[in-house]
Amino acid sequence: MNHKIAIVGFGGMAGWHYDEIQTIGNLEIAGIWDIREERRQCAAEKGLHVYGSLEELLADQESDLVLIATPNDVHKPVAIAAMKAGKNVISEKPVTLSSGDLQEMMDVSEETGRFLTVHQNRRWDEDYLTVKKILEEGKLGELFRLESRVHGSRGIPGDWRQEKEHGGGMILDWGVHLLDQILLLFADVPLRRVYATVTNVTNQLVDDGFYAELVFANGVTALVEVGTSNFVSLPRWYILGTDGTAVIEDWSLNGRIVRASGVDEKDVTPVITAAGLTKTMAPRRDDSIFTEELPKVKSDVREFYYNVMAVLEGREESLIRLPQVMRVMKLMEAIAKSAETGEAVRFEE
Ligand code: NAD
Numbered sequence: 001m002n003h004k005i006a007i008v009g010f011g012g013m014a015g016w017h018y019d020e021i022q023t024i025g026n027l028e029i030a031g032i033w034d035i036r037e038e039r040r041q042c043a044a045e046k047g048l049h050v051y052g053s054l055e056e057l058l059a060d061q062e063s064d065l066v067l068i069a070t071p072n073d074v075h076k077p078v079a080i081a082a083m084k085a086g087k088n089v090i091s092e093k094p095v096t097l098s099s100g101d102l103q104e105m106m107d108v109s110e111e112t113g114r115f116l117t118v119h120q121n122r123r124w125d126e127d128y129l130t131v132k133k134i135l136e137e138g139k140l141g142e143l144f145r146l147e148s149r150v151h152g153s154r155g156i157p158g159d160w161r162q163e164k165e166h167g168g169g170m171i172l173d174w175g176v177h178l179l180d181q182i183l184l185l186f187a188d189v190p191l192r193r194v195y196a197t198v199t200n201v202t203n204q205l206v207d208d209g210f211y212a213e214l215v216f217a218n219g220v221t222a223l224v225e226v227g228t229s230n231f232v233s234l235p236r237w238y239i240l241g242t243d244g245t246a247v248i249e250d251w252s253l254n255g256r257i258v259r260a261s262g263v264d265e266k267d268v269t270p271v272i273t274a275a276g277l278t279k280t281m282a283p284r285r286d287d288s289i290f291t292e293e294l295p296k297v298k299s300d301v302r303e304f305y306y307n308v309m310a311v312l313e314g315r316e317e318s319l320i321r322l323p324q325v326m327r328v329m330k331l332m333e334a335i336a337k338s339a340e341t342g343e344a345v346r347f348e349e
Helices: 012-021 037-045 054-059 072-084 099-112 126-136 170-185 303-312 322-341
Strands: 003-008 027-033 065-068 088-092 116-119 143-151 191-199 209-216 221-227 237-241 244-248 255-260 271-273 276-278 289-292
Touching: 003 012, 003 054, 003 072, 012 027, 027 037, 027 054, 054 072, 065 072, 072 088, 072 099, 088 303, 099 116, 099 322, 116 303, 116 322, 126 170, 126 237, 126 244, 143 170, 170 209, 170 221, 170 322, 191 322, 209 322
Parallel strands: 003 027, 003 065, 065 088, 088 116, 143 221
Antiparallel strands: 143 237, 191 209, 209 221, 237 244, 244 255, 255 289, 271 276
């Protein structure tokens, strides 16, 4: 069955969707609408149909799907109008700015019977899928800590992402991806407590980075950090279990797993520092550890669209479930609250 998708907002991310859709069978672009003439012209140059208004786009009976790739504050009104006009909706992330707004969108989806989903494409990131595999295989023994970071050094982008009213800030921008990944790893484990701080190095209006400690009911703590003034990046993932440690340095999946070999280190050679000596912090002897390659996982992010089409045809359940999206939205609110009050926030208790 063929599907036709109309795109609202034809900026940077819509360009990515455009390229991807060219490689997907049974999916065509019906046309686009953008408030900026320059972007409408860009679409026309690619041979796309350009609607005269949002209303015209929504009235077109040719399309069964609408992709919303506008700034974050525009997702909700367009999604609601689209569902009321009979369209199924893919919203870019973050789905909207608050859990109350998301509830309204979910209510309209329920009332109209239209499918609403969110482009949580980073569920297909290979570094994340590799972490998932390491944990599923129990390679590190019992997990007790996990750290997930993305670091850049150019500050927050100088567009609408700098403005609160458009849903700017890094919690909503990158945080939504990293928190979604962590909550999926612990889908059935209540998250008890959240402590967070934000940075305002390059921007005073919205957060240009944040740091959140998440304490789960099974005793695992997860640190999630987004930084935009970090000229030296820390590893993308650092995972600690009782039997070993995994590090994933970057998106190219450089990294390793180091595990205890079972050989007892009877005579640890102490490290002599300028001011004393230590055995506790001395490096491991080579025969007491194994170093292994990461169990790298390959992915195809087009599965997102294949799944959306299968849902519309009644063949599959949605991979992105709205209660999962709601859990992330509430967590982003808890992070903002903790950062504002300077206190840990209780969650899912
Ligand atoms: P952008 O500024 O490049 O593009 C947004 C476009 O929307 C602009 O062309 C703008 O003119 C248009 N627009 C603004 N208001 C509009 C309205 N009311 N109606 C129609 N068009 C309107 O921004 P972007 O980087 O493409 O981000 C767009 C969305 O995609 C955001 O929600 C962002 O969070 C998301 N995004 C997702 C990913 C991802 O990996 N999933 C990556 C980048 C951006």
